[in-house]
Amino acid sequence: MKNFLTKIFCIFAFILCFAGSVLAADLNISSVTFDNSQTFLSLNSFDNTPYNFSEMPKLYIVQDENKAYFDINSAVLSCPPQDLVVNSKGISEILVKQFSSEPNIVRVVIKYSEDFNPSNIQLKRVANTFLVRFKTTQAKNFYFQHVYADSTSSVNEVYEDLKLQIPVLAGQTMANQINSAFKLGSTTEDKNYILSKKDLILPTMFYLDDITVRNGKILISGAGTYLLSKPVYLSNPSRVVYDIPNAVLNSALRNREFYISENETIKAGQFDKRTVRLVITTQDKNKFIPVYSADNQRFAFVNSTAFSSPYQTPKSVMTTLYDEINGTATHSVKIIFSKPIEYSIIREPKSLDLYFHNAEKSQDINLSFSTILSGAKFTALKNGGTKLSIPLLESDTIDVHTGIDAKSMRVRISSAVTQLPVSAIAKPDNKEIEKPEKPDHKGKIYVVIDPGHGGSDCGALRGSIQEKNITLDVSKRVEKLLTQKGYEVFMTRTGDETVSLQERVDISENIQPDIFVSIHVNSSNSATPKGLETHYYKDNSLALAKTVHASLLNHVNASDRGLFKSKFYVINHTTAPAILVEIGFISNDTERSQLVTESRKQATAKAIAEGINDYFKKK
Ligand code: ZN
Numbered sequence: 263m264k265n266f267l268t269k270i271f272c273i274f275a276f277i278l279c280f281a282g283s284v285l286a287a288d289l290n291i292s293s294v295t296f297d298n299s300q301t302f303l304s305l306n307s308f309d310n311t312p313y314n315f316s317e318m319p320k321l322y323i324v325q326d327e328n329k330a331y332f333d334i335n336s337a338v339l340s341c342p343p344q345d346l347v348v349n350s351k352g353i354s355e356i357l358v359k360q361f362s363s364e365p366n367i368v369r370v371v372i373k374y375s376e377d378f379n380p381s382n383i384q385l386k387r388v389a390n391t392f393l394v395r396f397k398t399t400q401a402k403n404f405y406f407q408h409v410y411a412d413s414t415s416s417v418n419e420v421y422e423d424l425k426l427q428i429p430v431l432a433g434q435t436m437a438n439q440i441n442s443a444f445k446l447g448s449t450t451e452d453k454n455y456i457l458s459k460k461d462l463i464l465p466t467m468f469y470l471d472d473i474t475v476r477n478g479k480i481l482i483s484g485a486g487t488y489l490l491s492k493p494v495y496l497s498n499p500s501r502v503v504y505d506i507p508n509a510v511l512n513s514a515l516r517n518r519e520f521y522i523s524e525n526e527t528i529k530a531g532q533f534d535k536r537t538v539r540l541v542i543t544t545q546d547k548n549k550f551i552p553v554y555s556a557d558n559q560r561f562a563f564v565n566s567t568a569f570s571s572p573y574q575t576p577k578s579v580m581t582t583l584y585d586e587i588n589g590t591a592t593h594s595v596k597i598i599f600s601k602p603i604e605y606s607i608i609r610e611p612k613s614l615d616l617y618f619h620n621a622e623k624s625q626d627i628n629l630s631f632s633t634i635l636s637g638a639k640f641t642a643l644k645n646g647g648t649k650l651s652i653p654l655l656e657s658d659t660i661d662v663h664t665g666i667d668a669k670s671m672r673v674r675i676s677s678a679v680t681q682l683p684v685s686a687i688a689k690p691d692n693k694e695i696e697k698p699e700k701p702d703h704k705g706k707i708y709v710v711i712d713p714g715h716g717g718s719d720c721g722a723l724r725g726s727i728q729e730k731n732i733t734l735d736v737s738k739r740v741e742k743l744l745t746q747k748g749y750e751v752f753m754t755r756t757g758d759e760t761v762s763l764q765e766r767v768d769i770s771e772n773i774q775p776d777i778f779v780s781i782h783v784n785s786s787n788s789a790t791p792k793g794l795e796t797h798y799y800k801d802n803s804l805a806l807a808k809t810v811h812a813s814l815l816n817h818v819n820a821s822d823r824g825l826f827k828s829k830f831y832v833i834n835h836t837t838a839p840a841i842l843v844e845i846g847f848i849s850n851d852t853e854r855s856q857l858v859t860e861s862r863k864q865a866t867a868k869a870i871a872e873g874i875n876d877y878f879k880k881k
Pocket residue numbers: 625626714715721722729782783
């Protein structure tokens with residue numbers, strides 16, 4: 263969430279601002295945002311110390327010059343002074359300056375067009391944020407920002423739930439505070455205008471400010487909301503062209519050519535008033551892929567064959583994925599992550615390839631429940647990331663939106679025909695992880711038991727009942743039973759610890775066990791599903807899956823949901839025969855109450871242990 267702060271409130275202040283040493287009495291303004299609802303300018307302070315001031319700044323109107331200004335006393339701009347050229351009906355420019363030091367005064371100048379009535383400007387303060395409201399336009403419904411489009415479309419399409427992080431009064435949302443500050447919804451004029459969270463965050467223009475080429479990577483930085491169109495390929499010389507609609511280029515960069523290598527260059531131009539065009543001259547049109555940063559303010563072109571991130575984004579986990587709309591011509595897939603993502607979007611004629619460079623997939627994600635994703639595939643990337651490949655028809659058009667906080671993505675697929683493609687792609691990915699040789703265990707059978715989730719990752723939960731506790735409890739019972747039978751048992755966690763999926767795989771790969779068994783509790787949006795599932799992915803795991811599943815059905819009084827071939831991370835990346843058992847649904851009231859009982863847990867553990875034993879007896 264910390265990133266989110268930076269992102270929203272430094273939208274126009276692309277340089278990260280760190281508070282300088284300022285007298286405690288001063289308000290430290292560290293970012294200035296012209297909200298993309300085109301309704302608010304906000305001067306933000308990340309300082310939580312209440313700023314005490316005696317009176318609200320007064321707005322002065324300079325009629326002849328079509329401008330208005332106000333001064334904030336005892337305030338310091340910790341960012342460089344801002345000159346915002348804004349894209350709002352009636353408002354043309356906003357200047358934010360340190361007007362004087364000692365006394366510290368920040369001056370905000372608003373320039374407007376002749377037909378704009380300056381009495382529309384309202385000035386309020388909410389906590390340590392100054393808000394200027396321009397009653398020019400009304401916000402629409404926005405949740406996400408548009409980052410990729412197959413065809414030219416309006417960039418002003420955003421949908422994201424706003425999660426404001428600036429200091430808010432206890433028990434109040436930011437929207438409520440703004441509503442009450444401006445008395446929205448209470449005056450006659452604004453009777454029907456009540457801000458909801460979503461009205462506060464909206465698309466802006468993209469101000470492309472810098473191009474840096476280093477080690478064959480091209481970093482494009484700016485501020486605002488960007489959308490990269492599907493590239494166009496030109497020949498003689500061979501070029502790749504990307505357009506960024508609704509964007510302005512720093513004039514110092516216009517038509518400057520940057521050398522990537524001896525024969526490769528990138529050039530930026532202001533194609534028209536609202537479009538920035540990037541032209542990469544290269545013999546290999548697939549060589550450079552755009553990688554979007556998690557702060558949504560930068561992107562980079564990197565060499566697709568030797569991908570290495572230009573950013574330092576914390577690891578994220580793809581936790582949820584679902585089909586949002588099941589219309590006949592439009593499908594929408596929403597993907598949710600634990601942390602902001604760094605990603606690439608590659609539109610191939612027959613597929614959409616989404617590269618999540620810093621995110622791995624939670625093993626709870628099962629593509630088989632989705633129509634549009636029935637032919638989709640996950641592939642682990644060498645750098646620890648995940649690729650999701652969604653089969654498409656060539657005539658389908660794609661729009662990709664990401665949440666303003668970069669923790670969610672929405673892929674909208676509009677089909678020219680109603681029939682959706684199934685399993686269109688099957689070519690192996692050469693980025694899959696290579697497996698080492700299996701060592702000798704001197705007659706002993708090694709088993710890795712993987713209790714699902716743990717630590718900060720609770721898994722599925724209902725009330726106080728958490729998946730991570732059930733899986734650990736059952737796993738420990740399995741460990742005990744197998745040890746009694748003479749097996750060498752290793753656990754991927756023995757307590758309430760956070761262990762990533764890759765760490766679980768690494769633990770197993772170091773041990774090189776004979777089998778790997780991951781234990782999970784299932785969950786559904788519906789309260790109906792209940793019962794047992796056993797998942798395997800590789801063919802070498804089918805026999806183990808069958809035996810353990812049969813044993814589960816034998817010992818546990820629960821319904822049979824069957825065997826599944828599922829590409830869960832841990833059973834796909836481990837060398838040993840690997841299965842993942844879902845020992846019941848936490849989302850089903852009856853089954854949940856059973857899952858926490860001594861008898862169900864013991865029966866489940868016994869079933870798994872005996873299933874494992876049966877498997878080795880058969881061998
Ligand atoms: Zn789970």
